[in-house]
Amino acid sequence: EAGVAQSPRYKIIEKRQSVAFWCNPISGHATLYWYQQILGQGPKLLIQFQNNGVVDDSQLPKDRFSAERLKGVDSTLKIQPAKLEDSAVYLCASSFGGAGNIQYFGAGTRLSVL
Amino acid sequence: AQKVTQAQTEISVVEKEDVTLDCVYETRDTTYYLFWYKQPPSGELVFLIRRNSFDEQNEISGRYSWNFQKSTSSFNFTITASQVVDSAVYFCALSDNSGNTPLVFGKGTRLSVIA
Numbered sequence: 004e005a006g007v008a009q010s011p012r013y014k015i016i017e018k019r020q021s022v023a024f025w026c027n028p029i030s031g032h033a034t035l036y037w038y039q040q041i042l043g044q045g046p047k048l049l050i051q052f053q054n055n056g057v058v059d060d061s062q063l064p065k066d067r068f069s070a071e072r073l074k075g076v077d078s079t080l081k082i083q084p085a086k087l088e089d090s091a092v093y094l095c096a097s098s099f100g101g102a103g104n105i106q107y108f109g110a111g112t113r114l115s116v117l
Numbered sequence: 118a119q120k121v122t123q124a125q126t127e128i129s130v131v132e133k134e135d136v137t138l139d140c141v142y143e144t145r146d147t148t149y150y151l152f153w154y155k156q157p158p159s160g161e162l163v164f165l166i167r168r169n170s171f172d173e174q175n176e177i178s179g180r181y182s183w184n185f186q187k188s189t190s191s192f193n194f195t196i197t198a199s200q201v202v203d204s205a206v207y208f209c210a211l212s213d214n215s216g217n218t219p220l221v222f223g224k225g226t227r228l229s230v231i232a
Contacts, residue, residue, distance in 0.1 A: 006161075036219055038219075043224070043225075044224055044225075045121075045208050045210070045222025045223050045224050045225055046162070046208075046220070046222050047222070048219035048220075051219055059218075059219065092160060094162065096162075102148075102150070102214045102215065103150035103167060103169055103212065103214070105152075105164055105167055106164070106220060107164065108154075108161055108162035108163075109161065110159060110160050110161040111160045111161070113160070
């Protein structure tokens with residue numbers, strides 16, 4: 004079974020530029036999560052989708068971050084404009100949903116903002 | 118609010134030693150789930166184990182074992198006879214019973230196993 008796919012693996016941009024990350028979840032997984040992992044920290048949720056609807060985006064800096072999950076499958080996370088403090092690994096995870104569901108993670112995108 | 122504390126930032130052991138990673142959690146929920154994930158240098162978080170709050174039976178799986186104690190709000194993880202391939206960052210995580218909540222992670226413990 005294919006895992007969660009993310010691209011690109013690495014991205015280096017200048018501050019104030021824009022960037023987009025892509026995620027393809029495990030087939031059949033209704034719930035998709037984007038987490039931000041700053042160096043030396045555990046992942047923190049940015050946004051959670053159930054099918055193509057947003058369940059929780061309370062931690063998403065909406066002035067610069069946006070995300071969508073068209074057709075309830077693939078998802079894109081965008082940052083515009085990027086700041087230095089956005090340097091982090093952006094992890095996508097998916098699950099079937101439900102209480103105590105196991106989340107399966109992609110390899111992440113490592114973003115460096117210079 | 119939910120919180121997970123992993124007090125050990127880094128641990129180094131010599132190959133074949135046993136090592137225990139500590140995890141203490143806080144939650145007001147009576148039903149919740151606890152997880153351990155492994156993050157090797159490749160970056161992908163790999164699921165290791167899940168426990169619900171009603172199942173305090175400790176488990177052994179190969180070289181891995183877990184000790185869940187509700188009385189002390191702890192969910193510790195032990196690797197027996199450690200190997201170099203065990204070197205990674207290990208995260209403890211918590212979620213509630215609503216079914217639509219994300220994982221709350223600790224800061225992780227970096228384990229280095231030296232040959």
